[in-house]
Amino acid sequence: MNDAKIRLYVDAPLGQGQTVPLNRDQAHYLFGVMRQAVGGAVLLFNGRDGEWRADITQAGKRSGELACVAQTKPLQMPPDLWLMFAPIKKARTDFIVEKAAEMGAARILPVMTEFTNAGRIQRDRLQAHAVEAAEQCGGTYVPEVTEAQKLGRLLDGWDPVRRILFCDEALAGDAPDLPTETGPWAILIGPEGGFSDAERKRLRGLDFAHPIALGPRILRADTAAVAAMTVWQRTLGDWG
Template identity: 55%
Template sequence: MQQDAPKVRLFVDAPLGDGAAVALERAQAHYLFTVMRLGQGDAVALFNGRDGEWRAVATEAGRKGGALRCAALLRPQAEGPDLDLIFAPIKKARTDFIAEKACEMGARRLIPCLTRFTNAERVNVERLRAHAVEAAEQCEILSVPQVLAPAPLAALLDAWEAGRRLMVCDEARDAPPAMDALRAAGREAGSGPGPWAVLIGPEGGFAPEERARLSEAPFVTRVSLGPRVLRADTAAVAALALWQAALGDWRA
C-alpha cells in the first residue's frame, strides 16, 4: 500500500468516487470512532469491491453514526483469478477459519457443499461473509468473496458451469501430486488458467457414489495434497495455496 494510505481500512457497500459521501452504519461508526479512536478530519481507506480503494476523510464522527468523503484514489480495482472454493461445512469456528483464509488466499466465491458425510449442515452465510469482510479489511484486499447458500454436491455438479475446471482434493493413493496435476492442466489450457474451483470434502471423506461421479466428470482434476491426511480447514488453505502457486497470481 502507498505510504500515505491510512492504516485503518473499511469495507462499504456505497459507491466510491472523487468527492463521494459515504454514510456509516452504527457498527462502522462505533469501530472507527470508539474502537480505533478516530475523529473528524481523520483519514480512512475505503473499498467496496468495485471502485478501487479510496482515501476518505471523516466529515461527521459520532458513536451512533457518521460520514466520510472520498478524497483521492489509492488503488484502482483489480480482479484476481476466477477461483471458487467449494467446501463441506465443519464445526462453526473451523468453518469461520475457512472463510477468513479463503478470502486471504484469493477465492472469488465460497460455496458450502452438503455431502453424505457432511457433519454440519447448518451454515450461517452472513456470519461467514462478516469473517470474509474482516479478513479483506486487514489484508489489503480490494474484494470480498461472495458467500453462497449451502447446496448439495449433486446439485452443484448438475448445474456445473461450462468451461470451469474442478480441482478435487482426493485422499486416494492413486491421485497425482497437486503441483504436477495442476501444471499439466495449465499446459493444456494454454494462455491463462481460465475459471477454476477447488473442492474440499467432508472429514469423513466422499461417499462411494460421490467419488465415482467426481471421477467420471470430464472437468475434474483429481489431486493429492501429500502423504498426510489433513483436517478439512488445513486442506482448504493448502489446496488454495497450491493452486495459486501453480496457476494463479503467486507465479513469478
C-alpha cells in the same frame, strides 16, 4: 498523506468527491473502538471501485460521514477461482471462509456432501468473515459466500467450462500433475471422513474434474483448503 491504517469495507459508491455515510456499527468501530475523530484518514473499499483514502468529516456515536480524497489502489479482481467446501465445526468453517478470502478466491460455496455433518450455515455470518478478511489482507474485492447447496445438485447443473480440482484423499502419495488449463476453476474440499464412494466415483468420471493429492498425511479440511489454493494460485492464479 498516506498514513491511513484502518481499512473499512462500505457499501456506498467510492469516487472523487463522494461522501460515504457510516452505519451504526461502523461508527461504533471507527470512533468508539478505534478512537478516530474528524480529520482522521481511513482507507475504504467496496469491492467495486478500488481503495480510496477518505477523511472523516462527521463523527457521532451512531453515525458518521467520510469524504473520498484519492484512490490509493485500483480494483484488483482475484482470478476466477471458486472454493467449494463441506462445512465442519463452526470455528473451522469460519477459518476456511477467512482463508479463502485472504488467498484470493472469487466465490465461496458451502456444499453439503453425503458425509457432511454440519447444521445450518449462517450465510450472513460467513459473509461478514469474508469482509473482515478482505479488510485485513489489503484486498479490494470481497468474495461472495453463497447459501449452502447439495454437492449432487450443484454437479447436476455444473457448467463444464469451469474445471474442478478436487482433493482426493485416496490418492495420498500418488500425486498427479496439476493441469495447466487456464480459465475458470473451482477447488472442492471434502468433509472430514472424505467423499463417499459414490461421490468419488462421480467426480472421477467427470471430464472437467481433476484430482489432486496433498501429501502423505491426512490434512484437516481447513489446512487442505489453504494448501490446495496455494498450489492453484502458484500454478494458474495471480501468484506468478
